[in-house]
Amino acid sequence: MGARAKKRSLFHRHLIPTRFLSLTCPEGLTLTTRVASLSERYAAFILDGITMFGLVLILIWGGAYFFRLDSQSTITFLSLLWYLILNFYFLYFELAWRGRTPGKRIMRLRVINRQGGELTPTMVIARNLTRQVEIFFPLRFLFTSFGAGDNFWVGLDLLFILATLILPLVTKNHYRLGDLIGGSVVVVTPQAVLLEDLAEKSQNAAFIFNSQHLGIYGDLELKTLEKALRLSKGATSPSLRKIGLTIIQKIKYDQPVNDEDMIPFLKDFYAAERGLLERERLFGRQKDSQNSPTRQVGQEPPTKDLNQAKQTTTGSQWPAKRNKLPLKKK
Amino acid sequence: MREKLARLEANQAPEETTRAPNKPGAEIINPPHDPAQANPKAAAVPPTLALRSAIFRKKRQPSWEKLDQLISRIDRKGLKTLSTQEAVDLPILYQTAVSSLALARHIVLDQSLTAYLENLTLRAHIAVYGPRQDLWAILGSFFHRDFPRSIRTLKGPFLVAFLAFALGLASGFWRVQANEAAFHQIIPISLADGRDPAASVKYLRDEVIFAPWSGFEKSFISFASFLFEHNSTIAFLCFGLGFALGIPVIVLLFQNGETLGALLALHWSKGLTIDFIGWVSIHGVTEILALLVAGAAGLGVAERIFLPGERGRLENLTKEGPTAAAAMVGAVFMLLVAGLIEGGFRQLIGATFPRLFIAGLTLFGWIYYFLFFGQDAER
Numbered sequence A: 001m002g003a004r005a006k007k008r009s010l011f012h013r014h015l016i017p018t019r020f021l022s023l024t025c026p027e028g029l030t031l032t033t034r035v036a037s038l039s040e041r042y043a044a045f046i047l048d049g050i051t052m053f054g055l056v057l058i059l060i061w062g063g064a065y066f067f068r069l070d071s072q073s074t075i076t077f078l079s080l081l082w083y084l085i086l087n088f089y090f091l092y093f094e095l096a097w098r099g100r101t102p103g104k105r106i107m108r109l110r111v112i113n114r115q116g117g118e119l120t121p122t123m124v125i126a127r128n129l130t131r132q133v134e135i136f137f138p139l140r141f142l143f144t145s146f147g148a149g150d151n152f153w154v155g156l157d158l159l160f161i162l163a164t165l166i167l168p169l170v171t172k173n174h175y176r177l178g179d180l181i182g183g184s185v186v187v188v189t190p191q192a193v194l195l196e197d198l199a200e201k202s203q204n205a206a207f208i209f210n211s212q213h214l215g216i217y218g219d220l221e222l223k224t225l226e227k228a229l230r231l232s233k234g235a236t237s238p239s240l241r242k243i244g245l246t247i248i249q250k251i252k253y254d255q256p257v258n259d260e261d262m263i264p265f266l267k268d269f270y271a272a273e274r275g276l277l278e279r280e281r282l283f284g285r286q287k288d289s290q291n292s293p294t295r296q297v298g299q300e301p302p303t304k305d306l307n308q309a310k311q312t313t314t315g316s317q318w319p320a321k322r323n324k325l326p327l328k329k330k
Numbered sequence B: 001m002r003e004k005l006a007r008l009e010a011n012q013a014p015e016e017t018t019r020a021p022n023k024p025g026a027e028i029i030n031p032p033h034d035p036a037q038a039n040p041k042a043a044a045v046p047p048t049l050a051l052r053s054a055i056f057r058k059k060r061q062p063s064w065e066k067l068d069q070l071i072s073r074i075d076r077k078g079l080k081t082l083s084t085q086e087a088v089d090l091p092i093l094y095q096t097a098v099s100s101l102a103l104a105r106h107i108v109l110d111q112s113l114t115a116y117l118e119n120l121t122l123r124a125h126i127a128v129y130g131p132r133q134d135l136w137a138i139l140g141s142f143f144h145r146d147f148p149r150s151i152r153t154l155k156g157p158f159l160v161a162f163l164a165f166a167l168g169l170a171s172g173f174w175r176v177q178a179n180e181a182a183f184h185q186i187i188p189i190s191l192a193d194g195r196d197p198a199a200s201v202k203y204l205r206d207e208v209i210f211a212p213w214s215g216f217e218k219s220f221i222s223f224a225s226f227l228f229e230h231n232s233t234i235a236f237l238c239f240g241l242g243f244a245l246g247i248p249v250i251v252l253l254f255q256n257g258e259t260l261g262a263l264l265a266l267h268w269s270k271g272l273t274i275d276f277i278g279w280v281s282i283h284g285v286t287e288i289l290a291l292l293v294a295g296a297a298g299l300g301v302a303e304r305i306f307l308p309g310e311r312g313r314l315e316n317l318t319k320e321g322p323t324a325a326a327a328m329v330g331a332v333f334m335l336l337v338a339g340l341i342e343g344g345f346r347q348l349i350g351a352t353f354p355r356l357f358i359a360g361l362t363l364f365g366w367i368y369y370f371l372f373f374g375q376d377a378e379r
Helices: A002-014 A038-067 A071-096 A102-106 A121-145 A151-170 A177-182 A219-232 A238-251 A262-282 A306-312 A319-324 B002-012 B014-018 B024-029 B052-077 B084-107 B111-129 B135-153 B155-178 B180-186 B201-209 B216-244 B247-270 B273-306 B313-348 B352-372
Strands: A020-024 A030-035 A109-113 A184-188
Touching: A030 B111, A038 A071, A038 A102, A038 A109, A038 A151, A071 A121, A071 B135, A071 B216, A102 A109, A109 A121, A121 A151, A121 A177, A121 A184, A121 B135, A121 B216, A121 B313, A177 A184, A177 B313, A219 A238, A219 A262, A219 B111, A238 A262, A262 B052, A262 B084, B052 B084, B052 B111, B084 B111, B135 B155, B135 B273, B135 B313, B135 B352, B155 B180, B155 B247, B155 B273, B180 B247, B201 B247, B201 B273, B216 B247, B216 B273, B216 B313, B247 B273, B273 B313, B273 B352
Parallel strands: none
Antiparallel strands: A020 A030, A030 A184, A109 A184
């Protein structure tokens, strides 16, 4: 355990951390969303770069063909076009597409106001103007001045590029300089699908459970069972069989359960257990897991901050795996 | 409330009243939510009973699905594709989803259902509270309101930028006045384009100030776009260097002032002062104002970092950053105008007094625009 676990958590926290952001909507509810990871954002940026390049090529061909420009004018036209596209591509799309660009759309990313209100045009302008200063100018300076002497300025420029690249690694929600100024954050908004209700399937339950059977487990085990059942997709896997046997042993279930009946058994157990736990909740009693005693609902509210929940998590994998939502295929 | 619940419970499960109250040991051996402690076999939970959460889901699922479809369409094609009825329905459906989620968090133990609702509500929230204007409305309100307002907000930094530029102008003028060799310290030979103390009056007057118009394509496309790129790069630099606490911004403004001052001194010594002012000011008013606005934006950012005040630096930046950025975009637009005047129109107008007249007009126009536009929105 020790060293290795620590090493991995360090790695996860600093290089590919999964961050969640809480927004309070005007209705008073706290909504949680996953902050886009750096790799997703770089991928979107590269996709946008390719799109911009393609756009310039098409316009140049079109321009040269229709207006019969000579080569000198084409070069001027190209340079102006590239300049305009570089400056206004992101601005245009994030304004017109409500916080998305083609690349972000493919990666299902979206720019939102990190305080939860409206994403105003000036915020979009701020985050995209800064993009010029952050990336495009330093890079252009590097290409034009590299090897032309003046090592001091090239070094300073390199340092600046390095700093802007490192900034999203060290800031809390992968803020770019532009996000810091604009008050925005890039989040992932996947489209989840509603899966069928597992309890719905076992209307004619063959396995009957009494309240002593059901009184042992709590919310955590129920959720884990749900996950296992959904992952198995109706086939009896060795791990599912192991889960079933463990449950039978733990609740001291007295009727025999065949191997081929394992999934119906687990589904019935899931439906019965969920029925009991949900009814108990209505009466204000909540049991978090098999190891914790029943408590009053609202006595010690479960931690809302998923970022903290992730760091302290031992049993529950749910917060860390939230991005593994059943997603809609494109 | 609690008594009410307790009574309700007692009605539901009368056996429970027989349990010994507050006996910690008993709670672990016999879970307290066991209503059939006395007779476990008799109280077998009939699993055929529909779950409350299942009924909840059945009742509300159609409205979730409708909302889901609406949001997907908004995401794909924008708000405009909604019919009137759908536009009316959207906020209602959204609030249904919000209330469903609030309820589901408390009573539903089906993870996939709550996860779906969380996702649906978040997407609906973004759709409902997202940017509502279309691009033209955004542009309109930007030029009518946001840009002049941002400049009024940045009054202090603007004055500092102006001071730096004016000091540079004076310094450049006096340095070249005192010693003509200083001209090339200020303006490198590559940029001087033959304009130096050795140049003849004739060259300066006929080849530069009153140079013939070079034709539409060369002036409006090549030269104007070169100027625009060059100047807006300087403006972006002004803004970006604001992060380095603003000192480079002041240096940059000072240098630009010195350049102008040196040129002024050069023409002064040749007796071409008025012609030069006409030549420079027709576009220079717009260009220098844009430069000052960009500098003010950079200094505004620097001020927020340097003097965060009561709020933290980050919060401060978030609050004021968009203002500076709005000023910056406006400055880039002004530079586009300046580039068109300098590259295209200037040489079309071949006399000093019309040039001075246009310069005065643009100066008056910009000042009026900065001071008085969009004031109704501030109240």
